Amino acid sequence: xxxxxxxxxxxxxxxxxxxxxxxxxxxxxxxxxxxxxxxxxxxxxxxxxxxxxxxxxxxxxxxxxxxxxxxxxxxxxxxxxxxxxxxxxxxxxxxxxxxxxxxxxxxxxxxxxxxxxxxxxxxxxxxxxxxxxxxxxxxxxxxxxxxxxxxxxxxxxxxxxxxxxxxxxxxxxxxxxxxxxxxxxxxxxxxxxxxxxxxxxxxxxxxxxxxxxxxxxxxxxxxxxxxxxxxxxxxxxxxxxxxxxxxxxxxxxxxxxxxxxxxxxxxxxxxxxxxxxxxxxxxxxxxxxxxxxxxxxxxxxxxxxxxxxxxxxxxxxxxxxxxxxxxxxxxxxxxxxxxxxxxxxxxxxxxxxxxxxxxxxxxxxxxxxxxxxxxxxxxxxxxxxxxxxxxxxxxxxxxxxxxxxxxxxxxxxxxxxxx
Amino acid sequence: xxxxxxxxxxxxxxxxxxxxxxxxxxxxxxxxxxxxxxxxxxxxxxxxxxxxxxxxxxxxxxxxxxxxxxxxxxxxxxxxxxxxxxxxxxxxxxxxxxxxxxxxxxxxxxxxxxxxxxxxxxxxxxxxxxxxxxxxxxxxxxxxxxxxxxxxxxxxxxxxxxxxxxxxxxxxxxxxxxxxxxxxxxxxxxxxxxxxxxxxxxxxxxxxxxxxxxxxxxxxxxxxxxxxxxxxxxxxxxxxxxxxxxxxxxxxxxxxxxxxxxxxxxxxxxxxxxxxxxxxxxxxxxxxxxxxxxxxxxxxxxxxxxxxxxxxxxxxxxxxxxxxxxxxxxxxxxxxxxxxxxxxxxxxxxxxxxxxxxxxxxxxxxxxxxxxxxxxxxxxxxxxxxxxxxxxxxxxxxxxxxxxxxxxxxxxxxxxxxxxxxxxxxxxxxxxxxxxxxxxxxxxxxxxxxxxxxxxxxxxxxxxxxxxxxxxxxxxxxxxxxxxxxxxxxxxxxxxxxxxxxxxxxxxxx
Amino acid sequence: xxxxxxxxxxxxxxxxxxxxxxxxxxxxxxxxxxxxxxxxxxxxxxxxxxxxxxxxxx
Numbered sequence: 009x010x011x012x013x014x015x016x017x018x019x020x021x022x023x024x025x026x027x028x029x030x031x032x033x034x035x036x037x038x039x040x041x042x043x044x045x046x047x048x049x050x051x052x053x054x055x056x057x058x059x060x061x062x063x064x065x066x067x068x069x070x071x072x073x074x075x076x077x078x079x080x081x082x083x084x085x086x087x088x089x090x091x092x093x094x095x096x097x098x099x100x101x102x103x104x105x106x107x108x109x110x111x112x113x114x115x116x117x118x119x120x121x122x123x124x125x126x127x128x129x130x131x132x133x134x135x136x137x138x139x140x141x142x143x144x145x146x147x148x149x150x151x152x153x154x155x156x157x158x159x160x161x162x163x164x165x166x167x168x169x170x171x172x173x174x175x176x177x178x179x180x181x182x183x184x185x186x187x188x189x190x191x192x193x194x195x196x197x198x199x200x201x202x203x204x205x206x207x208x209x210x211x212x213x214x215x216x217x218x219x220x221x222x223x224x225x226x227x228x229x230x231x232x233x234x235x236x237x238x239x240x241x242x243x244x245x246x247x248x249x250x251x252x253x254x255x256x257x258x259x260x261x262x263x264x265x266x267x268x269x270x271x272x273x274x275x276x277x278x279x280x281x282x283x284x285x286x287x288x289x290x291x292x293x294x295x296x297x298x299x300x301x302x303x304x305x306x307x308x309x310x311x312x313x314x315x316x317x318x319x320x321x322x323x324x325x326x327x328x329x330x331x332x333x334x335x336x337x338x339x340x341x342x343x344x345x346x347x348x349x350x351x352x353x354x355x356x357x358x359x360x361x362x363x364x365x366x367x368x369x370x371x372x373x374x375x376x377x378x379x380x381x382x383x384x385x386x387x388x389x390x391x392x393x394x395x396x397x398x399x400x401x402x403x404x405x406x407x408x409x410x411x412x413x414x415x416x417x418x419x420x421x422x423x424x425x426x427x
Numbered sequence: 428x429x430x431x432x433x434x435x436x437x438x439x440x441x442x443x444x445x446x447x448x449x450x451x452x453x454x455x456x457x458x459x460x461x462x463x464x465x466x467x468x469x470x471x472x473x474x475x476x477x478x479x480x481x482x483x484x485x486x487x488x489x490x491x492x493x494x495x496x497x498x499x500x501x502x503x504x505x506x507x508x509x510x511x512x513x514x515x516x517x518x519x520x521x522x523x524x525x526x527x528x529x530x531x532x533x534x535x536x537x538x539x540x541x542x543x544x545x546x547x548x549x550x551x552x553x554x555x556x557x558x559x560x561x562x563x564x565x566x567x568x569x570x571x572x573x574x575x576x577x578x579x580x581x582x583x584x585x586x587x588x589x590x591x592x593x594x595x596x597x598x599x600x601x602x603x604x605x606x607x608x609x610x611x612x613x614x615x616x617x618x619x620x621x622x623x624x625x626x627x628x629x630x631x632x633x634x635x636x637x638x639x640x641x642x643x644x645x646x647x648x649x650x651x652x653x654x655x656x657x658x659x660x661x662x663x664x665x666x667x668x669x670x671x672x673x674x675x676x677x678x679x680x681x682x683x684x685x686x687x688x689x690x691x692x693x694x695x696x697x698x699x700x701x702x703x704x705x706x707x708x709x710x711x712x713x714x715x716x717x718x719x720x721x722x723x724x725x726x727x728x729x730x731x732x733x734x735x736x737x738x739x740x741x742x743x744x745x746x747x748x749x750x751x752x753x754x755x756x757x758x759x760x761x762x763x764x765x766x767x768x769x770x771x772x773x774x775x776x777x778x779x780x781x782x783x784x785x786x787x788x789x790x791x792x793x794x795x796x797x798x799x800x801x802x803x804x805x806x807x808x809x810x811x812x813x814x815x816x817x818x819x820x821x822x823x824x825x826x827x828x829x830x831x832x833x834x835x836x837x838x839x840x841x842x843x844x845x846x847x848x849x850x851x852x853x854x855x856x857x858x859x860x861x862x863x864x865x866x867x868x869x870x871x872x873x874x875x876x877x878x879x880x881x882x883x884x885x886x887x888x889x890x891x892x893x894x895x896x897x898x899x900x901x902x903x904x905x906x907x908x909x910x911x912x913x914x915x916x917x918x919x920x921x922x923x924x925x926x927x928x929x930x931x932x933x934x935x936x937x
Numbered sequence: 938x939x940x941x942x943x944x945x946x947x948x949x950x951x952x953x954x955x956x957x958x959x960x961x962x963x964x965x966x967x968x969x970x971x972x973x974x975x976x977x978x979x980x981x982x983x984x985x986x987x988x989x990x991x992x993x994x995x
Contacts, residue, residue, distance in 0.1 A: 012992060025436045027488065124436065124488065186440070339526075346527040350534035357439055376989050381531040382980045414981055421988040528975035535953045539972040543941040543948075546964075548956030553978055557955055566953065567945050571960075591939035605949040607967055610960065646946065670938065674946065865963040 010258030010278075010424055019259040019277045020354050020372040023317070026249035027123040029178040030241060033166040037113035040101050040130050044113075046077070049098040051109025051310040052268025053283045056095065057088045061269035061305050066144025066396025067108030068093070073146060074154045075112050081146055099264055099275075103130040104247045104310035106239055107142035107392060108269065115154075116162035118169075120181060120244040122252050129247035133157055133165070136234040137400075144396035161227055164218040168210050171217035179209050181245040186358050188238070189319065189369075194327040195242045196311055196320030197388045197403055202238030207231055243310060246317035253277055253372075260420055261353065262373035265316045265385065265408065269308035269392070274412050276375055279419060286411035291391040293404030303401050305394035312387055312408075318356050318371030321387040321405065322348045326361045326369075330388060338363075344386050344405070345370060351377040351385065379417040384408040429495035432505050433483050437490040438464065439512060444490075447511045451504050456497035460504065462512075465489045532560055544593075546609060548572055551597070555579035558594065562586050570596030570651070571610055580653060584662040593670075594663060595649040600627035600866075603634060603647030611835055611866035614901040618643020619739050621677040623667040625650050625684030628778025628862060629711065629728055631897050632924055633683055636732030638899050639922070642739045645676055655687030661694060668695060672702040679738045683709035683731055685783065696722065707735045711780065712787040712802070718744070728784055729923040758926055762933035765919060768891050770855030772796075772931055773848045774819030775841045777834035778897065778924075781860045782821040785928040792932035793817050799824050814848065819858070835867045842878030849882035849890060856891045857882070858931040860924060861909060863898035872896075872909035876916035883917065891934050892918040895927035 037043050048071050050064060060068065065088070072084035072093065087093055098105045105111050117130040139145040141154060172179050184205045191201035211228075218224055231237050254263040256277045264275035264283075273285040288306040295301070314320030324331060324341040331341040345361065348370035355368030378384055385408045393401045444462040451460035459476060463469040465485035474480055478493045485491055494504040529535040536542060545561040547554050551574025558568045558575075562583065570583075575597035587594040595602050601624070602609040606617035613631055615638035622644060624630035630647045637644055648671070650663035664682065671677045680702070682695060687710070699706040699722055707723045709731030716724045723744060725731040730751055737747035772789060776782035779800065786796045796802070797818040799811040808815060811826050822834035822841055834841060841859065848854050861871050868874075879892050894913055898906040910920050921927040944951075951970040954961035961973040979986060 021436075025438065025488075343527055347530065349537070350529060350531045360440070376992065377531070377533075379981055379985065380989055381534070382977060383530050410980065414985065417989060418985055421985065421992055425988060425992060528973045530975050530977070532953070532974070535955075535972050535974050539951060539953060539970060541944075541970065542951045542953045542972070543945045544950050545953045545955055546960055548954075548960060549976055550978075556983075557976070561953075561955075565939075565941055567942055571956070592942055593945070604945060607950055607969055608963070609950065609952075670942070670946065673938075865967075866959065 012258050012260060012424065015256050015258030015278060016261060016353055016372070016374070019253040019256040019261040022125065022256070023249055023253040023261070023372060024354070024357055025124045026182070026252050028120050028129070028181045028245035028248040029123055030118060030169060030181055031121045031173050031178040032119040033116055033162065033169050034119060035113070036111055036115045036117050036130070036132075039117065039119055040103055040111070042101060044094060046092065047094045047096060047113065049096055049101055049103055049105065049109070049111040050268060051098060051105045051107065051308060052266045052288075053271055053273025053285045054095075054097055055268045055270060057091075059270050061308070062394045062396045063144030063305050063308060063392040064108045064110075064269045066146050067110040067141050068095075069396070070141040070146035070150055070154070071110045071112040073151050075114055084146070097266070097268075098310055099266060101130070102128060102247065102251060104243045104313050105132060105142070106134070106243060106311045107309045107390070108144060109310050110141065114158065116158055116166070118241055118244050120241070120248045121178070122248040125252045127248060127251055129244045129251060131240045131244035131247070133161065134234060134237050134240045136230065137236070139397060139399050143392050143399045145399065146397060160223050161230065164214060164220060164223050164227055165210075167217040167219055168214035171213040172210065175213065179206065181241055182358060184209070184238070185242055185245065185319070186360075189323060189326050189359050190362055192327055192329055194320055194323045194330060194388070195239070196314040197390065198235075198327050198330045199238040199242065200235045202242060203231065203235060206238050206241060239311065243313055246313040250313060250316050255280070258424060260374050260376045262316060262375050265312040265373070266310045267307040267312060269306055272307060272409060272412055274375070274416055276416050276420060279416065279423065282419070284412045284416035284419065286409050286415070289406050289409050291389065291402070291404060291406045293391045293402040293406070295402040296400070299393070299401040303393050303398070305392045307389065307406055308392055309389065311389060315385050315387050316373065318352065318369045319359050321385070321389075322352075322371075323359065323361055323369045324388060325363055347383055348386065350381055351383050375413055375416045375420060378410075378413045382410070384410050384413060428498040428501060429478055429493065430501040430505060431478060431480070431483055432492045433465070433485050434490040434492070434509075436488055438488065439490065443512070443515065446515070447508055450511055451494060451508050454500065454504055454507065456500040457494060457504050458496040459494070460508070461493045462508065463491055465491050532564060536564060543567060544569060544604075546571065551575045554597065555583060558583050559586060562590060562592055562594070565590070565592070567593040568595065569602050569609055569649070570594060570599055572596070573598035577653065577658060580651070581659055584654070584659060588662050588666060593648065593666065596651040597653070599649035599651050601630045601647065602649045603630075603644060605645060606643070608865040611862070611864060612647070613638075613864035613898050615899055616643035617645050619676075619678035620644045620681060620735055621646040621648070621671045621674070621679075622681040622683065623648050623650060623664055623671065624682075625652055625655050625664065625687075626711075626780035628860075628897065629683045629709070629780035631778070631862060631864065632728040632781060633681060633709065633732045633735075635897055635899055636729050636923055637736055640732065640736035642736040646671065650684075652684075655684060655691045657688040657690060661687060661691035664691070664695060665698065668698055672698070672704060678704060679735050680704055680706040681709065681731060681735050682706065683711070683728070686710040686713040705738045707731055707738065711784050727788070727925045728780070729925045754922075754926060755929060758921075758930045759933055761919070762930055765891055766934040767936075768855035768934045770853045770935070771814070772817045772819070772856050772858060772935055773814050773854050774858040774928075774931070775844050775848075776819065776821050776860050777823055777838075777841065778860050778862050779821050779823050781862075781897065781924045782819055784924055785858065786819050788925060788928040789817065789819065789932045792929070792936055799826065814851070835862045835871075838868055838871045838874045842874050845878040845882040846885060849886040852889075854886070854890055856893060856931045856934050858893045858927060860927075861894055861896045861898075861913070863896065863904040863906060863909060864902045867904070870904060872904075872912040876912050876918070879913075879916045879918055892916075893921065893927050893931040893934070894918050895921045895924045897924065
């Protein structure tokens, strides 16, 4: 008969000990396991075309155009409808993706390795702000930009990362994240500090190894203008860390939390690969000028992996700038963090919150505590327009719906009570 | 001497490590302490500091704790280092929020780890399970909530007995712990008396009457009204009595309530007789029996307090009782001065036990008393809003408190009822209680006095108003101030509920 | 005697207040260490809750 407390200690120990390092890059088809030819990975739990929301469909169409499987958006739509493309969650392939999170075979991805246990995680590069594929845009400009990322950004960045790997084993992402947390980032909605620190770390290697030095100014400007560049790296780091804690018999740790714009799903360490899903929340966010509540798409993205790791919305007390941006006060931020302590197993030993006297962030969501207390995880996230391609409409706090957690807890009780 | 320990795959940031190292270095007998991650650079520094690294196996992801100094203290230093890493002593303050209200019991306990009692006042249908949770977490419980099913109460008290914890309640509105007022309770000095009470206002009245005699109370443990029924078996009364008899801070034990089930009373008497302290049993409305051998039996609240006070002060109990008798004489005289009055008695009460005591006293002098909580079933009022002949009503009963605040907090219903009763030409005396202290209306006398004046406008001089104040000058409302407000409105204010009930009855008896 | 009961009687109450906030305010006025809970009725069927309780006891 399994000792749940002991199992959770083991699982959180693995979570806390994870050492995510950026060790390389590659094209998805070459480095992501089981990446078939006509496969598109997406954020959140499994979903088929018929149930996909606007932004997800738009991103799928953009990917089809990018890959050359279709010449026009209409064609792209047809092949998706006909089932000529296979969809699978990023999470099934050790990968994650923000917002729609669509990852196609010829997309460059970061390779992050957890040096503690050797497992790897993958994530594409962040496109930037505005009309982008991850928000469901598929216009020619979007495709052009994706191709620039593949043909200009990637070769140089790849070389830089390789150089860093050879020189010092890669770029230590955990280190950057810990520092960024002390510089006003929470690494879900605010990644400015992380982006800056990463930029500082990679630049010497870029300059040393870039195949086309003349590309570098454009690349530097791109990173400079993209405050969320580090998000994708942080997500891969979080994926590498949480995956290490998955599969511990008897553990009630939530190791996956993800949304696909229609449904939200979680997975539990001690319950194998089973998804527990329910309808995704409708974010009640601060809206950018020009948008209304009716424009908001349901919650979408694998970025909930940040809260699964124990930062993002859980570390809101560390990001006063974000708090204002999402319509709250610094006191509100601290209150969310205090609430999260009630549903997590430990306080983080690396990610700490300066304004709380460097108390460790609430880490290790316990599905049992979620159900017992009625407190569900709180995320701070961006909200997408429900029509494909219209971009981001706002940002704010989203509460995860209880149903998925209740289902998981019931399954956990059924599985482990019988023993 | 030196000692090294490697904690594999353990990471702490360098600031934490330096601070812990500082704490350990400050220990008696320690020369040097160093905590660092096992990187090459750090290992070189350790070696340079004179630590012998030849025996240890370490990677950059491991934590190395190195201490040097007197051999006898090195092991302790290592374990202290690990303790500080887990619970950094400088993190005791801060990192918490004054205004954060935890959603879970575990959360509450982590905010206040020294908590020893939970005070529960949520809806009755949930309160029982909340109480069970608290007991499982090792907390004593004050269960203010009522409407907790009897079976739940039994389950709760059996668990409490198993764990050796107190459960005060259900329906326990008043408790005193080391003089702290919990729930609706008064501020009085602490002293050698402790009380076990099945009754809320019963506890309050005795508490206050003791204070008036200069005697303090250390603990007033509420057991809830049903504890002494056969089904519950007096579990809490037994536990509380047991603990207080053992406690050397308690010199006089008082047990009060309505007369318990015979087998429960037997248990109580038996236990008290075995104890080595004097005990006063106040079974309100019970049979008058003789005192015997350190156990004193009373039937009224003030009497109970008077006897207990005498015992606490080492005075003669018989004298104390005689004093009460002569007080009765003075009341007769007073009645003569302000009466005789013709007609019915109408008692309007906020405290259940005070209402009960008033009925017991009035019945002896005036005959049958109707009530919504009558002494005999056949005297139950058909409609609590309509008095019949001699009537004493408890406004704390369910029919009055659905969707309303308790009458000790909201006095408007009673103040309005003064006028209603005044309109009845057959009414001669109106009797009421004024309960103050924590949890009660901030200024009940004011609104009640207004009601009295409005009633007098209707009835002229026909009706005499008699009241008692259950409270002290140290209560927030200040009993003396409350008294003068009432007296200004022409109310006859007595020193205790028993005296007020007596005076009211004497006024009508003629 | 149970330690916490001993502590209660010898050192006074340290209270977790579950319900009416006024009680916590009154206690704080008497300088009693108090924490106010934000208690809400359980939203999950008691069936699942009691199963989870059993898990914990194991």
